[in-house]
Amino acid sequence: MNFSERVYHETSLIPGGRVATYSYIARRAGNPGAARAVGNILNRNPYPGKVPCHRVVRRDRRPGGFARGTREKERLLKKEGILIVDGRVPERFFL
DNA sequence: GCTCTGACGATTT
DNA sequence: GAAATCGCCAGAG
Numbered sequence: 001m002n003f004s005e006r007v008y009h010e011t012s013l014i015p016g017g018r019v020a021t022y023s024y025i026a027r028r029a030g031n032p033g034a035a036r037a038v039g040n041i042l043n044r045n046p047y048p049g050k051v052p053c054h055r056v057v058r059r060d061r062r063p064g065g066f067a068r069g070t071r072e073k074e075r076l077l078k079k080e081g082i083l084i085v086d087g088r089v090p091e092r093f094f095l
Numbered sequence: 096g097c098t099c100t101g102a103c104g105a106t107t108t
Numbered sequence: 109g110a111a112a113t114c115g116c117c118a119g120a121g
Contacts, residue, residue, distance in 0.1 A: 003118065022103055026117090037118040039102040044119090058103065065102030073102085 003031055004041045011042065014055045017081050020095045021059045035059070043067055055080075061088040 001009075006029040014020050022035040029038070042053040045067065054076040058064040063084065066073035074084055082093050 026103090031117075033115095034103090034117045036101070036103040036116060040100080040118065041102090043102050053102080056102075060104080063102090067102075070102090 007041050008051050012051050019055045019057050019093050
């Protein structure tokens with residue numbers, strides 16, 4: 001299993017209504033410090049529908065980017081009950 | 096193997 | 109506190 005496959009796997013484990021950070025996924029995938037690479041990998045998400053890549057946010061709790069726009073990402077999160085206060089995801093929603 | 100890119104992160108202006 | 113700067117890492121070409 002290469003790094004990117006582990007990233008998709010770990011991301012798929014995030015429960016609904018919860019979020020994780022890029023660095024957290026990088027660490028779980030066995031490569032702490034590869035947060036930036038994780039973002040690039042999720043961007044090309046080959047498993048639409050299977051991998052909830054919108055549940056991965058930045059360490060500073062800001063939403064971060066999204067292939068189809070930050071607005072859409074926020075919409076998806078809100079639909080799961082994850083509110084965004086002042087452009088940030090509250091601490092209680094983190095894994 | 097080198098260079099460039101970018102859904103990141105921490106530090107410094 | 110926003111913007112610039114630097115270090116980081118996997119993919120693509």
